[in-house]
Amino acid sequence: MHTRTARIAMAAAVVAATGVLTATFVSSGGKGTADAATELNQFVPIQQVQPNVRNPAPGAQASSGVFTVDCGTNGNGKFSPDNPVAQPGIKNGAEHLHDFIGNLAITTNSSDADLDASGTTCRNGDKSSYFWPVVRIDRTVRSGAEVARALSATTPMVTCPSVRNRLPAVPARARAAVDTRLASLDRVAAAADKRMAASKGRIDARLNASVLADLRTQRARLIKGISDDIAAAGGGRTSGLVSLVECDASYDGMHAGMRHSVAGVKAALAASAQIQCPTVRDKLPGVPAQAVGEVNRSLAELDRQLSEANERLITTRGQGGNNFVDNAILGPLKAKRTAVLDRIGIAISRNAARPQGLETLAGCTVTGQTEGDQNGGAATPSAPAALPDPQGPNLELPNNTGGVVRPASVLIEYRGNATSKVVPMPKFLRALTGDAKPTSRGPANARATWTCSGFTDRLADKYPICPKGSQVQRVQDFPGCWDGKNIDSTNHRDHLAFADAATGACKQGFAAIPQLRITISYDIPRDVQVKGQFALDSFPEEDHNPFSDHNDFINVNSAQTMQKIATCINKGKTCR
Template sequence: MTNRQRRFRPTQTRQVRIAMAAVVLAATGALTVTFVSGGGNGTADAATNLAQFVAIEDVRPNVSNPKPTVGAATGRFTVDCGTNENGKFSPDNPVAQPGVKNGAEHVHDFVGNLAITADSSNADLAASGTTCKNGDRSSYFWPVVRIDRTVRSGDRVAQALARTQPMIVCPSVRDRLPAVPLRVRDTVDRRLAELDRLNAQAGRRMTASRGRVDAALNRQVLDALRTRRAIVIKNISNALRSAGTARPAGLVSLVDCDVSYDGMHASMHGPSHAASATADRVANPRLRCPTVRGRLPGVPAPAVAEVNRNLDELDRQISEATERIATSRGQGGPNFVDNAIVGPLTAKRIAVLDRIGIAIGRHTARPQGLEALAACTVDQAAGDPGPTTPGSAPSPTASALPEPQGPDFELPGNTGGIVRPAQVLIEYRGNPVSKVVPMPRFLRALTGDAKPTSRGPANARPSWTCSGFADRLADKYPICPVGSQVQRVHDFPGCWDGRNIDSDNHRSHVAFTDPATGACPQGFRAIPQLRITISYDIPRDVQEKGQYALDSFPEENHNPFSDHDDFINVNSTRTMKHIVTCINKGRDCS
């Protein structure tokens, strides 16, 4: 670690930090890498160091809860979903980056839904098993915390960034579409090509910030791209509807893109534990299957419904296999997953792909080569480091984001053993001024921001504290008194627009309550407000030496202010009604 001799400084309030960020933005027009919002030491090198840590006693109380008024909903409903004992870790982010493999570039803990991947449909989520004791199939996930006792090079991030060209990474619309009727295939293809052109144009604009982080430029490029992609994606949806098919669900989730500094990984190979043959495996292998939706030709109208049923069946097969990998942990020896799960899955896919070919072939030329899309594999990250060596560089392309390696799912810059939570408390809470209404099923929500450096700090939230200090939250890593646990407290938005389960930026369909009154913004309704508290038993010497850190995007380099959490509501209608009734009646339920 760097700068180990620095003195601890009391954490400033979030309002002061955001005000400082605003001054920098106003003065420079850009948030460059020389400023790390919130956490970190305010320099280009936000590598884990003592300036990112604070004794919790030095943090001023800053948490206030509005007093309930007449008509308030004061109850609480808790859910026990465990602490990821199944080893479901993934660098996917199904909420913020749907369809993008390894899109997070860091690893998440997942509890709840067992089948979820970056590609899961709502139907697959609803059919999944769960780790939650009450049957809640929702997915809750957050970045892992690691302990790494090795010394990190303080200038490694700046050096890697200096050689990096930022890229635009967007979810693939092509690979998420249903069967495209033959008569609108050309129209849809033109729109898809238009998306490709927009993405390429945005990527060329990013050359202006080569070797540095420019948050103002990033926001400008992404906002403009989002607006134009939304129009094109809506046109694709309208074209499909004009051909008599149902409007595809979930396309709004594919509008938003991101700026990727993935190229930094090639220059950030450092101490890694991935090659340890004797290390215990904490992570299960992940399933990889070729996409089929994006490879189909135009489908004759009489075959569309049948082809769509088979495409959905392919999705279900992957979800079932993913869930089985999670629930069969430790069974059957080293070849169990290949022999008992992947092999049978490939055979099932061959049969379904054959049915798709037959359905299309009844009305036009049968597509050739579909059988080549049948074979699935599992990655090597669950214990076998595979062919990747410290000298090999991951390809800096959007289609080849780096794969995690070894028993702890390590990535360059995100190394060390994963700390398993001692406890995860999931609570649905009320509202101090009104009753709550049910969350819609499949609502997506997130809290915090994984990229306060490269996108600006507006959505970042302090989340760090210690058990026994519920009156304060820090945007630095806490050093806790003896006997106190390190904690992360993630409060989700408690208001909903009453219509949408997602939005083109994954945020505007939900909102936080007024911090002073607890009221929702005009046009929004109070919903059960989700809070997730994650507790860790981290040795005191590790805290004092600054040796634990959050997994993060490479440009954030463990910035504690980049903490975040994601959620998809898959509670049944009946369970959500029970949650709402409990909260509105002021009860404490589970």
């Protein structure tokens, strides 16, 4: 691997007088020499962390069972910089690499139906998707100067999921109203960009929070209006649009100022190659009311065809010769898409002019050769420049370099509640834990996750240095309380809550559900730990902050399996 000047961890300090979170960089002064003291401030011997894990005492109605699921350790190599929960529809939305286990078809654009039809790595047939940022070992010199320079030249902006690309067929009677609201979405995002530009060259978490909260409110109103317009025109109620409300503070511009350790790498080496197809939903005119149902079924079929093709890329990796993907996957996919696009044209033409050019949307490409923009459709004023795909044998992205450490084991547990029985999780529930951006969004949702095997009575917000023979571990608990209604919310959090830390009870209006805990264990050489040479993939402004650890989940267990999980937990049993 080409040697490069690597990063030093970025520390975040809250300035109490102003409430502004300011990024502070500590470096070797650009001398290109290793400064262990500045690197090691992000590492801590686990013995120096005081026990801090407190489990509430179980009450009379406690549900004390545990249901364990074995989904492997990503042995099939499904890696992606997408985040289908927090950044749905945004290619490379995470800007860092995730391990994916469970659902084989999932991409940032997968529909619930696509997820439900997928294969899985889980032994019990669980099609849920579990994913988290990878850990890397990088033995090169670390200096924060490069990151500091990149930030100083960066104007933050917002990045938002595209709504145009995720809409169902829009009835002709609603087309004008929907287009007006889509234009308004563009305008409010552009206005948010102007507000965020005030913090060019620095990170202001308070400003970011204010901008994102205002933008969330406006987008929620406009997106609900789009849904209402479609329903009022006879298009039926839309689903899943709430997941597209939340935007994020983006420092994508930092990538341009960071050197990449791998140059000129062919797309064939990219991580978990994905098939990208031209979007169709945003190319359709208003659809005659008589054709809405048929067009929606055809759009769903196009989604499923793409998911099946992406799953085949994973399950057939290494098969065939150089032309295998073209002949066995892309060719048949184009033929199937051509037929469906023709059906859409015919359905519309029965009562209106047939849309022209749909046949040009049939051909698809593999990651790295994508036609059209990288966000999957029409660019918006808030769409940053496309990021590179993961490259090279180490699947690297700018500033996320070094060899990926594969987990030695992944333990997935569904656990009970200290005060009550649990109710089954709803299918397609979205959940996340931790915060990938505690520096740029503030640390309120961040969680300490780091520990060592044998020391799980304590969790650190720094990377652990473990005793000889002990594994580095990440213990990630998800919220265990549900609002009883929603599978997602505008900020991807409000529909769930953590139980009270002291009592274990859910807050009023929330019911206990099986609480997901994922424990990821790594065999990392002790000298690597002592020298501070392993780190978490992260967004550029976090610069491998260990407190940015996080995990995401979509429940695709069948209703029967989830009931089995809840019953096991409520009976106090240990099951798998």
